[in-house]
Amino acid sequence: MATRNLNSHRSIQDNLLKRIHSGEWQPGSLIPTEAALADEFGCARTTVNRALRQLASEGLVIRKRHSGTRVALTPIRKATLEIPIIRHDVEMRGHTYNHMILKSEALQPPLWVQVRTGLKHHDKMLYLQTLHLSDNRPYMVEDRWVNLNAVPQIEAAPLHEISPNEWLVRKVPYSRGEISFSASLADEEIAGILETKLSAAIFVIERSTWMGDTSITTLKMYYPENYRLTTVL
Amino acid sequence: MATRNLNSHRSIQDNLLKRIHSGEWQPGSLIPTEAALADEFGCARTTVNRALRQLASEGLVIRKRHSGTRVALTPIRKATLEIPIIRHDVEMRGHTYNHMILKSEALQPPLWVQVRTGLKHHDKMLYLQTLHLSDNRPYMVEDRWVNLNAVPQIEAAPLHEISPNEWLVRKVPYSRGEISFSASLADEEIAGILETKLSAAIFVIERSTWMGDTSITTLKMYYPENYRLTTVL
DNA sequence: TTGACATATATGTACGCACATAACAATATT
DNA sequence: AATATTGTTATGTGCGTACATATATGTCAA
Numbered sequence: 001m002a003t004r005n006l007n008s009h010r011s012i013q014d015n016l017l018k019r020i021h022s023g024e025w026q027p028g029s030l031i032p033t034e035a036a037l038a039d040e041f042g043c044a045r046t047t048v049n050r051a052l053r054q055l056a057s058e059g060l061v062i063r064k065r066h067s068g069t070r071v072a073l074t075p076i077r078k079a080t081l082e083i084p085i086i087r088h089d090v091e092m093r094g095h096t097y098n099h100m101i102l103k104s105e106a107l108q109p110p111l112w113v114q115v116r117t118g119l120k121h122h123d124k125m126l127y128l129q130t131l132h133l134s135d136n137r138p139y140m141v142e143d144r145w146v147n148l149n150a151v152p153q154i155e156a157a158p159l160h161e162i163s164p165n166e167w168l169v170r171k172v173p174y175s176r177g178e179i180s181f182s183a184s185l186a187d188e189e190i191a192g193i194l195e196t197k198l199s200a201a202i203f204v205i206e207r208s209t210w211m212g213d214t215s216i217t218t219l220k221m222y223y224p225e226n227y228r229l230t231t232v233l
Numbered sequence: 234m235a236t237r238n239l240n241s242h243r244s245i246q247d248n249l250l251k252r253i254h255s256g257e258w259q260p261g262s263l264i265p266t267e268a269a270l271a272d273e274f275g276c277a278r279t280t281v282n283r284a285l286r287q288l289a290s291e292g293l294v295i296r297k298r299h300s301g302t303r304v305a306l307t308p309i310r311k312a313t314l315e316i317p318i319i320r321h322d323v324e325m326r327g328h329t330y331n332h333m334i335l336k337s338e339a340l341q342p343p344l345w346v347q348v349r350t351g352l353k354h355h356d357k358m359l360y361l362q363t364l365h366l367s368d369n370r371p372y373m374v375e376d377r378w379v380n381l382n383a384v385p386q387i388e389a390a391p392l393h394e395i396s397p398n399e400w401l402v403r404k405v406p407y408s409r410g411e412i413s414f415s416a417s418l419a420d421e422e423i424a425g426i427l428e429t430k431l432s433a434a435i436f437v438i439e440r441s442t443w444m445g446d447t448s449i450t451t452l453k454m455y456y457p458e459n460y461r462l463t464t465v466l
Numbered sequence: 467t468t469g470a471c472a473t474a475t476a477t478g479t480a481c482g483c484a485c486a487t488a489a490c491a492a493t494a495t496t
Numbered sequence: 497a498a499t500a501t502t503g504t505t506a507t508g509t510g511c512g513t514a515c516a517t518a519t520a521t522g523t524c525a526a
Contacts, residue, residue: 067488300518
């Protein structure tokens with residue numbers, strides 16, 4: 001049939017999207033059932049189902065059994081942030097990447113790490129401070145704590161060749177994570193490493209990951225003021 | 234059949250995920266074909282297809298026609314950030330929300346707005362400065378520019394009752410957006426409004442939205458140092 | 467050797483059907 | 497009147513089949 005490809009789930013999705021965006025279907029209102037839409041488009045219900053499922057996963061419609069499908073009250077758009085390997089970040093900007101391990105010692109975790117990871121003060125953790133460089137200029141400082149009970153192999157890893165960030169992302173799986181963003185002022189240590197003024201604005205990303213219930217690693221990343229994290233909606 | 238529900242796309246997905254996380258399937262390696270997996274699980278290929286499609290949409294596997302499916306080299310985990318109505322943000326923390334329009338005037342856009350929106354200096358824009366309050370204490374300042382050619386109705390909106398943020402999110406659809414995060418220092422104006430010290434750390438979110446090619450609105454949000462934006466992976 | 471062509475293969479998509487499941491509605495039962 | 501029971505409805509899921517499409521590989525001829 002010639003009309004086959006007109007009925008692809010993709011074009012149906014576009015069509016439905018248009019009605020939502022144009023205001024034909026107001027936020028909160030019920031839209032026709034899958035069967036009705038399938039009838040209208042002259043396609044199988046499974047095809048409409050797929051289109052609607054996709055729209056639901058993007059948060060544009062809310063689906064409930066029996067009740068039907070309605071346009072989301074707040075068309076919550078989601079921004080997706082990828083968790084990158086820093087080296088890729090730098091190289092994608094066309095710069096050359098390097099890193100330096102500034103500190104590496106097995107320590108007892110300070111309080112904020114204990115709180116975040118759920119580990120106790122007597123648990124063995126590896127503290128790593130890494131400077132990431134872009135074209136040999138400071139790009140970001142990373143303060144990382146690794147749970148040695150969960151990741152003992154890291155003590156044998158060649159962290160001078162492959163950064164802790166990349167090594168962990170590649171080698172150690174995790175099932176759950178948390179990330180948060182904030183702003184703070186540079187203290188003496190950070191200002192010294194990043195070569196900024198004391199009390200310069202610092203963009204901070206904190207991230208913790210777990211595998212099941214056991215903490216893998218938790219870290220703070222400090223970016224100088226000129227850094228911008230950008231993403232599309 | 235009793236084994237029917239064992240073959241749901243969800244459990245298949247979990248099963249595949251386990252193999253990726255356990256390292257049984259290394260990053261970059263080819264995994265069995267849909268047909269082979271369908272055979273192994275004793276289900277239809279369409280079911281395996283759905284499981285793999287979902288994993289691909291989450292960035293865990295890369296699929297190519299003919300070549301097959303392989304585990305992503307960087308099992309890129311994505312964090313999803315919702316674009317909230319500020320009022321909900323505040324109320325979810327159990328505080329009461331208020332807002333105040335500090336400035337509201339039709340102006341020619343400054344250069345940074347022109348760059349971001351693609352509009353020219355002679356285009357009519359509405360400049361709105363809004364203070365968002367949590368329990369009557371400053372929570373965030375919003376500097377917003379609205380394209381009056383695209384959204385003329387905003388001049389008649391009751392912005393003292395419903396904040397520009399909420400009004401726009403509810404009433405004006407957009408098809409494309411960009412969001413970025415950074416840190417900066419409080420200037421006199423921002424420090425005054427947020428009641429922080431001069432040169433305090435400020436967390437900045439910038440957001441622009443378009444409908445097709447026409448800019449809708451662009452804004453900067455200034456949060457005081459104690460603010461943290463948190464999300465799960 | 468090179469390029470044009472055919473072929474095999476793995477994923478992509480659509481269909482029609484069947485049954486599962488949640489939620490609401492109407493009815494029957496205590 | 498309060499509680500079970502049953503039915504209806506819209507979405508959720510799975511199956512088997514068919515065909516589409518991109519791409520790697522092999523084949524043959526210029």
